[in-house]
Amino acid sequence: MSIRHGLLALLERGPRHGSRLRTEFEARTGGAWPLGIGQVRTALARLERDGTVVREGVDEAGHVLYALTEAGRAELRAWFARPVEPASPPRDELAVKLALAVGAPCADVREVVEAQRRHVTQALHEHVRQRAEVLSGAPGGPERIARLLVLEQRICGAEAEVRWLDHCEARVLRLTRAAEAAE
Missing domain, CATH: 1.10.287 (Helix Hairpins)
Structure with a gap:
């Protein structure tokens, strides 16, 4: 799984800022994949560059809010539809x-x-x-x-x-x- 798709899934529920996305990601996954705020910011910048999210103003605390675009929704639907391939070769x-x-x-x-x-x-x-x-x-x-x-x-x-x-x-x-x- 990529951080990219995890963030898209969370943004489907509505606009969010980076810190909230990080917190929600870790809460939803039970801490299975801890994220640093730098990882979230980098991923958001790439998502914005790729046209899957857009900036949608700021909240009352001055945090930049990101929202999912139609391209982001399409990518998210495609990700959910694809089976997960095991790493090859698996390294255990x-x-x-x-x-x-x-x-x-x-x-x-x-x-x-x-x-x-x-x-x-x-x-x-x-x-x-x-x-x-x-x-x-x-x-x-x-x-x-x-x-x-x-x-x-x-x-x-x-x-x-x-x-x-x-x-x-x-x-x-x-x-x-x-x-x-x-x-």
Whole structure:
């Protein structure tokens, strides 16, 4: 996802200034992608240059307000309609770490797996706690739903990582035993 499309999505709800866009972006994504105000300003300048947003005056505090143009709406609709392609090739530091730990004299793959499992399990518990907190709160609008979607993606990702780590541990154990039996 680009910051560009995130800002266009927020501007669809009406004119906003840069600081408000930054705050709303982080609130909607649950902090999954923190933005600096400089990133927002740069993105807004490019969006304006490309004709997808226009300046629409200033608010009472003197902040420049930006509004979506028809070209911006069209780009936003096209972005929502396009499936997300995974990065290619995917670069997963954990997969690389485990692959390099195999046969490394200073590493025990099972210890690497266990340390990662503890870390991911702790993160999983925190995500579940946060989800319960959001669900127990007062009914909310799009921000609440957006927060839940982000938390549930994190929960599913952590659960998948734990399953994969279990698989890795079992695979390493089987192969180690087979190698020892062959000796």
